[in-house]
Amino acid sequence: MENIEKYYMLKEFYIPTYIFMPESSVEQVSQIPTCPVIVFINTRSGGQLGKDLIVTYRKLLNHAQVFDLRDEAPDKVLHRLYSNLERLKRDGDTFAAEIHRTLRLIVAGGDGTAGWLLGVVSDLKLVHPPPVATVPLGTGNNLPYSFGWGKRNPGTDSESVISFLQSVKEAREMHIDSWHTVMRMKCPKRSPCDPIAPSDLPHSLHAFHRVPKTDPEDMEYSYTYRGGFWNYFSMGMDAQVSYAFHSERKLHPEKFRNQLSNQKTYLKLACTQGWFCASLSHPMSRNIAHLAKVKIMKKSGKWENLEIPQSIRSVVCLNLPSFSGGLNPWGAPSKRKQRKRDLVMPPLVDDGLLEIVGFKDAWHGLVLLSPKGHGTRLAQAHGVRFKFHRGAADHAYMRLDGEPWKQPLPQDDGKVVVEISHAGQVKMLATKDCIAKGIHESPAMSTVHTDSSSSEDSDDDFTEERRNFGAALSFRYMSDVKKQ
Numbered sequence: 001m002e003n004i005e006k007y008y009m010l011k012e013f014y015i016p017t018y019i020f021m022p023e024s025s026v027e028q029v030s031q032i033p034t035c036p037v038i039v040f041i042n043t044r045s046g047g048q049l050g051k052d053l054i055v056t057y058r059k060l061l062n063h064a065q066v067f068d069l070r071d072e073a074p075d076k077v078l079h080r081l082y083s084n085l086e087r088l089k090r091d092g093d094t095f096a097a098e099i100h101r102t103l104r105l106i107v108a109g110g111d112g113t114a115g116w117l118l119g120v121v122s123d124l125k126l127v128h129p130p131p132v133a134t135v136p137l138g139t140g141n142n143l144p145y146s147f148g149w150g151k152r153n154p155g156t157d158s159e160s161v162i163s164f165l166q167s168v169k170e171a172r173e174m175h176i177d178s179w180h181t182v183m184r185m186k187c188p189k190r191s192p193c194d195p196i197a198p199s200d201l202p203h204s205l206h207a208f209h210r211v212p213k214t215d216p217e218d219m220e221y222s223y224t225y226r227g228g229f230w231n232y233f234s235m236g237m238d239a240q241v242s243y244a245f246h247s248e249r250k251l252h253p254e255k256f257r258n259q260l261s262n263q264k265t266y267l268k269l270a271c272t273q274g275w276f277c278a279s280l281s282h283p284m285s286r287n288i289a290h291l292a293k294v295k296i297m298k299k300s301g302k303w304e305n306l307e308i309p310q311s312i313r314s315v316v317c318l319n320l321p322s323f324s325g326g327l328n329p330w331g332a333p334s335k336r337k338q339r340k341r342d343l344v345m346p347p348l349v350d351d352g353l354l355e356i357v358g359f360k361d362a363w364h365g366l367v368l369l370s371p372k373g374h375g376t377r378l379a380q381a382h383g384v385r386f387k388f389h390r391g392a393a394d395h396a397y398m399r400l401d402g403e404p405w406k407q408p409l410p411q412d413d414g415k416v417v418v419e420i421s422h423a424g425q426v427k428m429l430a431t432k433d434c435i436a437k438g439i440h441e442s443p444a445m446s447t448v449h450t451d452s453s454s455s456e457d458s459d460d461d462f463t464e465e466r467r468n469f470g471a472a473l474s475f476r477y478m479s480d481v482k483k484q
Helices: 003-011 049-060 075-088 093-103 109-125 142-144 158-170 239-249 259-272 275-281 335-341 362-369
Strands: 036-041 067-068 102-111 134-135 174-188 205-209 219-229 232-236 292-296 303-305 314-318 352-359 376-381 383-386 397-402 403-408 415-430
Touching: 003 158, 036 049, 036 075, 049 067, 049 102, 049 158, 067 403, 075 093, 075 109, 102 109, 102 158, 109 134, 109 142, 109 158, 109 219, 109 403, 109 415, 134 142, 134 158, 219 397, 232 239, 239 314, 292 376
Parallel strands: 036 067, 036 102, 102 134, 134 415
Antiparallel strands: 174 219, 174 415, 205 219, 232 314, 232 397, 292 303, 292 383, 314 352, 352 376, 383 415, 397 403
16 A cells, blocks of 8 residues: 555656657656656765665656766756757647646755756746755755755655655745856966866856957957856855865765765864964965955945955855855844944845855854854945955965865966856745745845946946856857857
């Protein structure tokens, strides 16, 4: 009896093969699923867990609806799927129309993997984009934790997966802000400020080279990187530790078998990188104020300078209430501080605002473990711009949703600028344990989204680059952009 009940329950999530493959013949389906799902699994995540998890999902569901991200990127899968759904709908297939209307996505991996999928969904610009549930298969798991899916790696047995599927069916949809990141590097020929190799970029950041119309001897090369984030962008010493961790994992993947050992390694690297004794091992020239001039976009729609204290060695632009494995750097400022600092409270995930927080060192970060702990609250803003000083350092470390990279900085006449702007919203799936808050839960909030591109002080260099994240096939077809 149990097996029969399980069979019919799993049919609620089942999608037949012909929905994915145009060359397949249409199947007669007796039951329309109430919660059809497509599952993307990063089998490199979670040590052995990703590989075990995909075996279980493929055993319980149709093999065709469960994808290993090592074998096929989500942009290709969704591009093919939605093209086929549109064709089937035109042919009068009501089953395909229902799949299109009720589809939900599941992504299993770290925060970077989830961001990769969210970027693809955003760039496809669907009229009815599917909501996304996240399986915590990484080390930090800030995205899953924010929406109630937990931060510990999940069980991979059938009962655990069935329980998760049931939670996906019961979950509510929730909008969150998408943040577009554009980085431009202008380097004269023979400049040491070389572009970043594509293999060293996060999944959600994409390199493009604009082909110049003329090519005089002194023509600058202009490299553009486009991407986005949903949890945070960070720069400084925290990103340096993360970069060391990811580099070590690439070299010795066999050492990173489970979440607990990964977290221990991360803490060890924080010590060896000098994050706990930053004043001794970290030169002042690498502090944020020495590296870059920071501007923010506030309610007025104009850019204004943001003063960064000289002691700040790491800055975080935060969208969700979870950072570094579930900690909240913004905290809960008192009403007096809110008025004094012109802060909008509480921070919401769909209000078009980023919370910008600074940290001095790891000891400062440990303050977050206390009930009222927080970082140095710098500002709330609709947009952020970092313009790096020439010759301040030869590189800086940056992170998008947990994925770090080592960014070359300008020398001589070079230029590196990073701009973050609001870029619409995506839909997440949230459980009853969700800690993220939205405007619909705070009726008094009536924040208006401000698009930095409408600013009087807007930089024309960024006008075109703001259009997309660059994650989906539909964006890569642009004729004036050449992929590196």
